[in-house]
Amino acid sequence: MEIPPRRHSRLTMYIYNSTKRLNRPAMLAAALFFVGCFNVEKVDVTQTSRPRLLIDDFEDGDLWPSTSLFKAWDCYSFIPEQPPPTCDLTAGFDSTFAYSLKFELQSPPVASPDGVGAGASLVPLAGTVDLSTYATIRFSVKMDPASPGPPPGIIVAVNFGCNSAGHPPGSVRGGFMVEYPFNPAADWQSFAIALADFQQPSWQTVRMFDKSECAKLVDVLNFNVKSPLGVGQSVAGILTFDDVWLE
Numbered sequence: 001m002e003i004p005p006r007r008h009s010r011l012t013m014y015i016y017n018s019t020k021r022l023n024r025p026a027m028l029a030a031a032l033f034f035v036g037c038f039n040v041e042k043v044d045v046t047q048t049s050r051p052r053l054l055i056d057d058f059e060d061g062d063l064w065p066s067t068s069l070f071k072a073w074d075c076y077s078f079i080p081e082q083p084p085p086t087c088d089l090t091a092g093f094d095s096t097f098a099y100s101l102k103f104e105l106q107s108p109p110v111a112s113p114d115g116v117g118a119g120a121s122l123v124p125l126a127g128t129v130d131l132s133t134y135a136t137i138r139f140s141v142k143m144d145p146a147s148p149g150p151p152p153g154i155i156v157a158v159n160f161g162c163n164s165a166g167h168p169p170g171s172v173r174g175g176f177m178v179e180y181p182f183n184p185a186a187d188w189q190s191f192a193i194a195l196a197d198f199q200q201p202s203w204q205t206v207r208m209f210d211k212s213e214c215a216k217l218v219d220v221l222n223f224n225v226k227s228p229l230g231v232g233q234s235v236a237g238i239l240t241f242d243d244v245w246l247e
């Protein structure tokens with residue numbers, strides 16, 4: 001069982017102070033919709049003294065992240081026998097480029113313990129990276145449904161893998177990880193998620209002794225979609241994200 005999506009009580013949707021953005025009817029509509037669901041605050045992202053790491057805004061037009069900590073973006077299917085998703089640069093959030101994960105998930109003939117899913121990931125250039133000096137991950141994201149469209153049960157999450165935290169690498173199925181499920185909409189939204197709110201998935205029966213250790217030994221960053229599809233079911237969509245950074 002995956003961690004069910006929680007009410008995002010500690011998640012803050014931030015709205016840029018840019019006049020251009022506030023004038024956009026779609027952004028206003030999204031902001032008004034989320035007033036009832038999230039703590040909404042205006043944050044001037046240019047006025048912060050906290051350490052920041054731009055992971056990628058995709059504006060350089062290639063698949064290499066802005067930070068030199070990671071290799072190029074890659075995408076994958078949970079089940080190798082299924083066709084991989086299509087990943088490419090697409091129109092950005094008030095910018096030229098973002099990164100899109102176009103997925104078409106089909107139920108396998110035999111149920112897989114890993115479920116059906118696809119994702120986009122970053123892997124360190126070498127070994128692991130220590131991201132424990134950062135408190136928050138920020139990104140903008142949207143989900144364009146495709147026929148037959150994502151069902152209500154689809155789970156979208158961001159996660160950090162830390163396979164070597166506390167145990168020898170490979171000794172825990174899937175490797176230790178912490179994740180945070182969220183619900184993207186058809187229009188762009190910007191999320192700020194405290195790393196302290198990430199949780200180890202409940203299906204990992206070996207528990208991490210201290211989940212805060214994960215940020216010190218990150219071996220992958222994933223944005224993924226997954227669904228408990230029944231036999232014969234399928235789901236498709238395009239998950240697009242932009243402006244991924246740590247603070």
Ligand SMILES: [Ca+2]
Binds near residue numbers: 057092093097242
């Ligand atoms: Ca961009």
